[in-house]
Amino acid sequence: MQRRQWLKNIFLASVGTLAASKLWALEKIERLDSAWRQLLTPEQYYILRDEGTEPAGSSHLNQEHRKGEYRCAGCDLPLFSSAMKYESGTGWPSFFDKIEGHLETKRDFKLIWPRTEYHCARCGGHQGHVFDDGPKPTGLRWCNNGLALRFVPEA
Numbered sequence: 001m002q003r004r005q006w007l008k009n010i011f012l013a014s015v016g017t018l019a020a021s022k023l024w025a026l027e028k029i030e031r032l033d034s035a036w037r038q039l040l041t042p043e044q045y046y047i048l049r050d051e052g053t054e055p056a057g058s059s060h061l062n063q064e065h066r067k068g069e070y071r072c073a074g075c076d077l078p079l080f081s082s083a084m085k086y087e088s089g090t091g092w093p094s095f096f097d098k099i100e101g102h103l104e105t106k107r108d109f110k111l112i113w114p115r116t117e118y119h120c121a122r123c124g125g126h127q128g129h130v131f132d133d134g135p136k137p138t139g140l141r142w143c144n145n146g147l148a149l150r151f152v153p154e155a
Contacts, residue, residue, distance in 0.1 A: 026101065029075050029123040040074065047145045048074045048125035051117070056091025059146020068153040070095075074125035076150065077102055080142070088134070088141055093149065095142040096134045103142075105130065118142065 031039070036049050046052040061070070070080040070093070079102050080095045088094035101121060108117035108129065116130045127148045134141035 026077075026122055031123075036074075041147075044073055044147050047148050048123075051126040052145075053128075054092075054145050054147050058091075059093055061093040061146040061149060061151060062091070064093075064151050066151075066153045068151055070144070070149045070151055072120040072123060072125055072127070073148050073150045074120060075123035077120055077122045079103060079120065079127065079149070080144075082154075084142075086135055088143065090141075090143060092128065093144045093146050094134070095144065096136075096138050096140060098142055103127065 033049070037045055040048060043054070047054060064082075064085075067082045069078045069082070070085070071078050078099055080098055084095040084097045086094060086096055103118045104121045105116050105118045108115045118127050118130055119125060120127060125148060126145075128142065128144040131141045131143060132139055
């Protein structure tokens, strides 16, 4: 136990208390399948847990232009800010950047050619795919399912 506290103290000293506290606070959420089914709508379950995709142009978030945060519909973790959103013309909410440490990626071969799929870092909920055809400064397009997000307007 003393060794763990010693390592935590070194980490806190090296990266700063505020940044480290955000990293320590991001604990994984694991639920039984039955619990996810109770928490989510059938459409959200299909996207977040079965890695499905909603039809292009079906999300009300495409027309969302207020300032605020886009959070995971499964666990409420902030994934994107409104300042990161842009109109990609694809029919899905798109972002050129993400909140650091809140998304994890993996390779996806479901459509034969490889794509990069991304998930919420806390609950593992499928969000969408990231492509390298986005605008500056990142050149990335984080293409998200609207049903996998919850928009929280700025107060």
